[in-house]
Amino acid sequence: MKKLARKLTFQVLTAIALGVLLGAFFPGVGAALKPVGETFIRLIKMLIGPIIFLTVVLGIGSMGSLKKVGRVGGKALLYFELITTFALLLGVAAANLVHPGAGIDTSAATGKAAETQKYAAQAAGMDWVAFFTHIVPESMVGAFAEGDVLQVLLVAVLFGLALTRMPEAVAQPLIATFDRLSHVLFGVLGMVMKLAPLGAFGGMAYTIGRYGLHTLLPLAKLMASVYLTMALFIFGVLGLVARYYRFSLWRLLGFIKEELLIVLGTSSSESALPRLIDKLTAYGCSRSVAGLVIPTGYSFNLDGTTIYLSMASIFLAQAFHIPLSLGQQLTIIGILMVTSKGAAGVTGSGFVVLASTLAATKTIPVEGMALLLGVDRFMSEARAITNIIGNAVAAVVVAKSENEFDEARNRWALAGHVPPESDVAADRPEHAVAVQESATSLPENEQAAKPRS
Template structure:
């Protein structure tokens, strides 16, 4: 057993996924910088978009299987409602903190003062039109799919989540008669996670394409006068993660920075693709191995991807204040309180896909003050540079939220949490992790008998 563990410890660094993703991101940046005409080609762009599409095609069935399995294995239906209620309370409290921080920093730093420049008004019209088409009532009604198959075909996560919850409760009511269906759903879930494992082999290629196209299209110096907003957003998000999420993690009994090291592969993948959905399946699997119960992971993570978007909330408030300052529109305290309320609603349902935050910004500005909507053209050019930070903050926030809710509900294996965060087990490989754990238990038992 010791030889096996040593062999795993001496694994060549170039075979580690996060090393491959880092190299791919650097190479993509260099290509976009030195050869933008090549980086902007449709084939390079397709590398990043194709990888995200591969991941997204498996997300709906994985969420369905995970949620159905989690609910159907719970004997008490009240427990599902209790977990969901606790998750929503956590989401609303932390989201409000993110919004307040964004407003506070925007008022203090005032990155939009003295701005002079123009944006792509025609491109903004596309986003604004999409935002105007969906009111709050439409959003609620949209959660109900026109058909069961349509929700999966369109990849509508909230619709799939609704179907999964109903199906899970139906299996719960069936009791013993639903055992065979529950087993089938469990096996399908494992199969789809296997599909994700195969797709992840192409993660460096996807990260390379996404980074090369971004830098090639906008250029390393394309931030221009908007660099202040980008830096403000990144610093604010970093402080939110380190301070707010750090304190929450400490209160829950674990180290945030150890957790970040535990999910470093997924963090780099999200950074390279600008999509938190690209790492959703891996996050759910790692959280289960970290000691969070399957029902909690199955309920909190998918729900958090629509209702717990800390990075998007910070972006909404900062970008709104930036646009108002750039256009010379003074927002009173009452106006800013309206921003809080409106952003709390419009941010719900914005997925981790690149560009969703910009659509949400359009909806927020249209409600707060229509005069600000044309100002979206100012930030369109740099939205891509901020989407990585939005996705990362959302992703990390949902991981922390799941552990907190699991601890709150008493569904957290503290020993597994400690082992995972201290790297006592190689969690990068499921079969090897299980084997090492079994081996460690066997060695411990031998020691006791000796």
């Protein structure tokens, strides 16, 4: 029992259960714990920029080729577009089949219309040309100060490519220094992750205390439809992708179960971003591929958000008795293919993108979003979990297609012999470098020798 209590999975599960109980029986106390969950997310976000920068720079330094970097990025973007299109079509099909908006009382929307004004205002001001030009930061330091993942990624790619063009006498000392800094940052990440149960407890207690389980009843059909559709996407679409590329989706989910629970507790997929890169590297993906695919996917491969947006749009049309022709639904899908790419991996962004989509269609009233206010926080957990699973699968797919997936390390990791670097760096700093080296250079005949730990 003592060994079980030390496991992060058990601690986070216990914290989530306690958070639900506290929020349900003492809603005032639960709602007051919002800063606890937010502080944990801020601690994680503090590390995202530096970890992505060092991971990508070291990865490109090992690739040593602009052509290879472009190929990996191109494959990732093509995969993102194909998969999110499947997610959109699945969401629209499910909403048309189940009709979650039928029989909904829309009078509540008028009473909460003021609450949706801020989303409508943000949507009206969204400039998608500006979104893409915003990827280029005003200054290199500004990218880290703002914590913008895509800006940091751009700076890291440019820095890494420049490093490959430097003489070896200049490049090698820098790479060695960045490598040491990377170990230190993963040590910091390991220490922060020890607070994950506290963050999950605060986040769940706030959600239940602030919104209450009673808010779920009027829109239970919509919530059930969204959760079931996302489950179908994960185990249907992503399951088929995993089978085609010859890896087990169930084993992958088991390997990242701690990250999934943290996302469940905090309702933010960003809370698991740096740890996910670390976990997938231990799982068998090269650090360079994981470092490029995961951060990019957080803006361009939000499968859960995409499903929610498509279902919510059709739901509101049904609730307001607005019949949508096939052409109008295809128009909504086309708009969502663009607007969904602007959703960041943080809580609440899907609401802004939904407002922009409704404003663009000019068919469904934006005020109808008030119907979703009570349950959006609960559905954001499903969105975030689906997003992180989609990006984990994407990293494995791109790594396998580039022959950057170490099958031997994967077998050792699934057997528990190659822990993530952040775990070792936090518990036993003196062994962190040895574990990292063993994780990247396992013997071809894994029966002949075991990785160091």
